[in-house]
Amino acid sequence: MSEKPRIRRYDEPAGGWGALWAVGSHLIEQDIPIKGATTLLRMNQPEGFDCPGCAWPDPKHTSSFEFCENGAKAIAWEVTTKRCTPEFFAEHSVTDLGGWSDYQLEMAGRLTHPMTYDAASDRYVPIGWDDAFATIARHLIALPDPNMAEFYTSGRTSNEAAFLYQLFVREFGTNNFPDCSNMCHEATSVGLPQSIGVGKGTVLLEDFDKTDCIFIFGQNPGTNSPRMMTSLRDASRRGVPIISFNPFRERALERFQAPQNPVEMLSLTSTPISEALHQVRVGGDIAVLKGLMKVMVEEDEQTRKENTGPILDWDFIRGHTTGVEALIVDLKTTTWPDIEARSGLQRSAIEEAAHIYMRAQRAIVVYGMGLTQHRHGARNVQQLANLCLLRGNIGKDGAGICPVRGHSNVQGDRTVGITEIPTPEFLSRLGSHFGFTPPQAHGHNVVTALEAMGRGQSRVFFAMGGNIAAAIPDWQVTHAAFRGLDLTVHVSTKLNRSHLVHGKAALILPCLGRTEIDRQAGGRQSVSVEDSMSMVHASRGMNRPASEHLRSEPAIVAGIARATLGKRSVVDWEGMVADYDRIRDAIEAVFPIFQGYNDRIRVPGGFHLTSMARERIWATPSGKANLLLYDGLSEDPDPEDAEILWLTSVRSHDQYNTTIYSMSDRYRGVFGRRDVLFISEAEIARRGLSPGDRVDLVTESSDGIERAVHGFELVPYAFPDRSCAAYYPETNPLVPLGAYDPMSFTPSYKGIPIRIRRAQPATEVR
Structure with missing residues (x-):
């Protein structure tokens, strides 16, 4: 638009x-x-x-x-009625398309035919499905080692497609599963199990109707999960305090006008959302969390001395946790000047928020990628878990920890086996059910896959959805790695940047969308997905497919598996794809948590996958929840140079992940463009610049590589000191491949140390 x-x-x-x-x-x-x-x-x-x-x-x-x-x-x-046909590709070379914006690429419309790259003409040309499968099989079979192939998954892949995908890849011989969750909530998947024994949230949607307060950290619900606004609005209207911590004063955290409420719409009124919205410095979340807990510990000591009742839930702490003594010592030795300096908040603001939390009998703590995408994102999540555990806010109605996931089935993909670090128990059950020996060695995540590709140790890359070339960090390094591959394959619905950053050979395989009828030999099929709160439910498309040449993701996986594995495969691929009930039966056999899968998926609304932590059963080595320490206050390395700014990447309101719906972001007042840097007027003036000036953003790094993006306009915005923001994925080139959380390997998209310099007149505006 x-x-x-x-x-x-x-x-x-x-x-x-x-x-x-x-x-x-x-x-x-x-x-x-x-x-x-x-x-x-x-x-x-x-x-x-x-x-x-x-x-x-x-x-x-x-x-x-x-x-x-x-x-x-x-x-x-x-x-959309727009179609990206073979005729479109005949008109445009890959080099020419590389100059298009991401918005323009996806506006070309739905892909209609399998396409293969022709180097002689620098164009994609049509290819038949069988020939495409044979091409993939030829490259995979030629590899000296199955671990030289990488198999990426997007979060939109259904449970059925994801299960077949991991089954094929493991029968092929590798656990290389770089996944989109590696770049968003992997810090949750790694950090939370060490704290509470599970890598998922512990709340259900109805808990929002029972809670006494809601704390939100690093999450912009109005853009990233707008249906959450209904729950927040309802809570606010019944007097539940909502306290938000975010560098931006996001519009949806301030006030919301419900489109389905005729009174608000006709009266032009709205509902206030946050009782307090604290603008924490970029990378200051651990400081805030330690400040909140420090207040709680100090108040608890005082009230117990006065016999006026404890603040901490000591019955819960003693019965269900370990590590409280060490945590209290750490909090006592953490000073308020340090907390204020790193968080950007005054002590009084943190104390006020802590008292609201302490008064609540039941509290929900919500967080998003503002916490996970840091150099110590997993530690961030663990400190958030500490906050919940000190008040017993896990395992009771109206309370819990609530990570807000991104794509619609990013959580389900992991549940049914998309992981590079499979447990021996899972591999044993998978192998026993199908009659083969899965590979045992851990595979690659996104970062280690990119590193292997850059070293020439991986030669084939297969992507089940997504737009990884745009989503990954350090483009000048990582895009070169992709272009050095022997083969890249993308299963997609629309044209995107990844199709243009390709290997020597490349394929685009068009698949059905979520809205489209999936008809197989056994009739019309449904798939299933798992939401952020572990509810599994069916999804059944209703529209005629955009092209007669489209295939479902399960059918594509099965076609590649048959071509690659041939008669040595132990799987009845045709039978699985003919009737997805058979896939679900296999999922149930491998994962007992899916007991009664096919019957339960036919119940309106689906079913809940039981969370052990919600039942206060802690699947940790100690058998208890762990209050874990973090040394210091910085979730990103904090350079002393005052000229360095901390850049956080954000989505526009007309965007979902790397998909750009338009070039505007109305909530932030940006229209028809994305080349902007949000920064406070004080920081602009401190550098001798003026609003509207054009600047280059340059990463502060020590590896000798200059990472820069050019021609961004300074837009004054109420923002904390030494903090700024710009759009994702345009700023992904600024993130070094080595800048990731060592626990979860999540790239630090939300904490990038940069300098800004006045752009040269010849700089091309992005």
């Missing part, structure tokens, strides 16, 4: 008429005003399909309109 580039103040609440206008505009832009509206009525319904966007759960009692503005954009993007 093209608009004249401009910056202007936007004062409207989140949601409201602006959201309705945006939905209508996107449906019209994709030429689907009627078809799109009809499709939306089936989204997130018991007999419909699951939103291909975020992983926020569905309420048990659905209305006719269970979609949000950004979910509607995702549907418009998928259901």
Whole structure:
């Protein structure tokens, strides 16, 4: 959606008429005003399909309109009448397409045919499915070692496709599963199990109806999970205090106008969301968390001396946790001047927030990638778990820890086996059920896969969805690694940047979208997905496929498996794909937690995968939840040089992950452009610059490589000192490949040390 580039103040609440206008505009832009509206009525319904966007759960009692503005954009993007055909590729070379913006690439429309790269013409040309499968098989079979292939997964892949995918890859002989979660919530998957024994959240949607307070850290729900706003609005209207910590004063954290509420819409009123919104410095979350806990510990000592009752839940702590004594010592020795300096908040603000938390009998702690995408993201998550454990806020109604996942099935993919570090128990069950010996050695995650590719130790890259070339860090290093591969393969619905950053041979395999009818030999099929709160439910497309040449993801996996493994395979690939019930039966056999899968998936709303931590059963070596220490206050290395700024990458409101729905971001007042740097007026003046100046952003690094992006306009914004923000993925080139959390390997997209310098007049604006 093209608009004249401009910056202007936007004062409207989140949601409201602006959201309705945006939905209508996107449906019209994709030429689907009627078809799109009809499709939306089936989204997130018991007999419909699951939103291909975020992983926020569905309420048990659905209305006719269970979609949000950004979910509607995702549907418009998928259901579009625009088509990216062989004729399109004949008109445009890959080199030419490389100059297009990400928005322009995806606006080319739905992919319609399998395509292969022709180096002589620098174009993608059509290829038959059998020939495509044979090409992949030839490259895989030729590898001296199966570990020289990388198998990436996007979070939109269904449970059925993900299970078949990992089954094929393990029968092929490797555990190399770089996954999109490596770049977002891996810090949760690694950090939380050490604290509470599970790598998932412990709340259900109905807990938001029972809680006494909600704390939100590093999450922008109005853009990243807008349906969450209903729960926050309802809580706020019944008097539940919501306390938010975020560098931005995100519009949805301030106030929300519910599009489905006629009173608010007609009266132009809105609901305040956050009782307090604290603008923490980029990378200051651990300091805030330690400050909150320090207040609690000190108040607890005082109240116990006065016999006025404890602040900490000592019955829970003594019965269910270990490590409290060491944690208390650490908190006592942490000084308030250090907490204030690193967090950017005054002691009084932290104390006020702590008292709200202490007064609540039941509290939910929500967090997003603002906490996980740091050099010590897993430690961040563990300190958040400490905050919950000190008050017994795990394992009771209306309370718990709530990581807000991104893509609609990023959690489910992991549950059914997409992991580079499989447990021996899982591999044993998989091998026993199918009759083969899976590989035992741990495989590659995204960072280690990119490193192996850069060393020439990996030669084939296969991606089940996603847009990894845009999502990964350090483009000048990582894109060169991709271009050195023998083969790259992408299963996709639309054209994106990854198709243009390809190996010597390359394939694009077009697949069905979530909204489309999936018909196999056994009839029309449903798939299943797991949301952020471990609810598993069915998804059944309703629309005619965009092209007769599209195949489902399970069918594509099965085709590659048959071509690659041939008669040595122990799996009935044809039978599995003919009827997805058989895939679910196999999932149940390998993962007992899915007991009764096929029957339970047919119940409207699906079923919950039991969380042991929610039941206060701690799957840790000690058998208890662990209060874990972190030495210091910085979740990113903190250089002393005052000229260095901490850059955090953010999504625009018209964006989901790397998918750009338009070039605008209305909540932040940016229209028709993305080449901006949000920064305070004080930081601008401190550097002798003025609002509107163009600057280059340069990473502070010690490896001799200059990482820079050019021509960003300074936009004054209320932001903490030494902090700034710009859009993802445009700033991904600034993140060195080696800048990641050593526990989870999550790249530090939310904590990038940069300098800004005045752009040269010849600098090309991005």
